[in-house]
Amino acid sequence: MNLLHLKYAVEVARTRSITMAAENLYMGQPRLSRSIKELEDSLGITIFKRTSKGIVPTPEGEIFLSHATRILDEVREVETIYNPSARNRLRMNVSIPRASYAAHALKHLVSELDLTKEIDINYRETNSLKALNNILQNNYDLGIIRYAKVYEPYFERFLSEKGLRTLDVWEFDPIVLLSEQHMLAHKEDLSFSDLVDCDCVQVGFGDPYVPSVPLAEVRSGEFPEAVNKHLYIYDRASGLEVLSSVPATFMLTSPVHKKILHRYGLVQRRIRGYDRTAMDVLICRENYKLTELDSLFIREIGRAREEVTEG
Numbered sequence: 001m002n003l004l005h006l007k008y009a010v011e012v013a014r015t016r017s018i019t020m021a022a023e024n025l026y027m028g029q030p031r032l033s034r035s036i037k038e039l040e041d042s043l044g045i046t047i048f049k050r051t052s053k054g055i056v057p058t059p060e061g062e063i064f065l066s067h068a069t070r071i072l073d074e075v076r077e078v079e080t081i082y083n084p085s086a087r088n089r090l091r092m093n094v095s096i097p098r099a100s101y102a103a104h105a106l107k108h109l110v111s112e113l114d115l116t117k118e119i120d121i122n123y124r125e126t127n128s129l130k131a132l133n134n135i136l137q138n139n140y141d142l143g144i145i146r147y148a149k150v151y152e153p154y155f156e157r158f159l160s161e162k163g164l165r166t167l168d169v170w171e172f173d174p175i176v177l178l179s180e181q182h183m184l185a186h187k188e189d190l191s192f193s194d195l196v197d198c199d200c201v202q203v204g205f206g207d208p209y210v211p212s213v214p215l216a217e218v219r220s221g222e223f224p225e226a227v228n229k230h231l232y233i234y235d236r237a238s239g240l241e242v243l244s245s246v247p248a249t250f251m252l253t254s255p256v257h258k259k260i261l262h263r264y265g266l267v268q269r270r271i272r273g274y275d276r277t278a279m280d281v282l283i284c285r286e287n288y289k290l291t292e293l294d295s296l297f298i299r300e301i302g303r304a305r306e307e308v309t310e311g
Helices: 003-015 018-024 029-043 059-082 100-111 128-137 149-161 192-197 215-222 236-245 258-264 292-310
Strands: 048-051 054-057 089-096 118-125 142-148 164-172 175-179 201-205 230-233 249-253 266-271 278-285
Touching: 003 018, 003 029, 003 059, 003 128, 018 029, 054 059, 059 128, 089 128, 089 292, 100 118, 100 236, 100 258, 100 292, 128 142, 128 278, 142 149, 142 292, 149 164, 149 278, 164 292, 175 236, 201 236, 230 236, 236 249, 236 258, 236 266, 258 266
Parallel strands: 089 118, 089 142, 201 230, 201 249
Antiparallel strands: 048 054, 142 278, 164 278, 175 249, 175 266
16 A cells, blocks of 8 residues: 555545546556555455445445545645745635625635735535535545534534534524515514515525435425425525525525625515524544634634624
């Protein structure tokens, strides 16, 4: 076993395809298959199995890949410390919920960057499952996951099993976001019966996730049964465009910065009788050492949250 074998296995896990992994690694498929087989033989385990969804890790393989990813990250960190060109590079890979306050933090972060350095930032808005997978399998360093507080025990157990460190970012009560032209925009707080009575369409992200809980059950909590008109989307910008253009729509989300409300012509209102407190939690690998850029981003996240709550 050597570092190349680890790199090969991690790439196969990331792509779920020997063919695609071989292309990304600039090597032949037979050679990659042979290397994976040699690695499995040397370890005495089966790392991958073939399924209808592609090549996926076995339970033993998941444990091995977790260690392999950690080792490769540590090697990269050592190379960064002793590589002069790497020291002149600002690098960050982060997965974020589709939250306006996080985008506000990113804007401030970019405005403060040292432009004399190389900059390599990957900022991905996605759901909690993909944020977790990005850290465990795709070489991302940081993530923020969002879940209802009622599901906290599921996530705490899952994150501990995966060897992830956590930091609470924000605990909040979701608000209703709607157009300034909405017939209910003048009311300071709303009930779901108000929204049902005016035949409103709920806009929401269609891929919530909770470990060991069926998607249908999670969705039933995210989308109250009283509302029977739903538009499922998968990116924040599309949701804001719909809300600002179609007055008969609304969204349950985290509180939004007043500048974004003004830009899109939106208002946010409290919702009576909706006691589904939500949590945003920062995650990273247990042994991951935050970079200066990571720390700056976390600080901007805190600042953006405070601006929203104060405003």
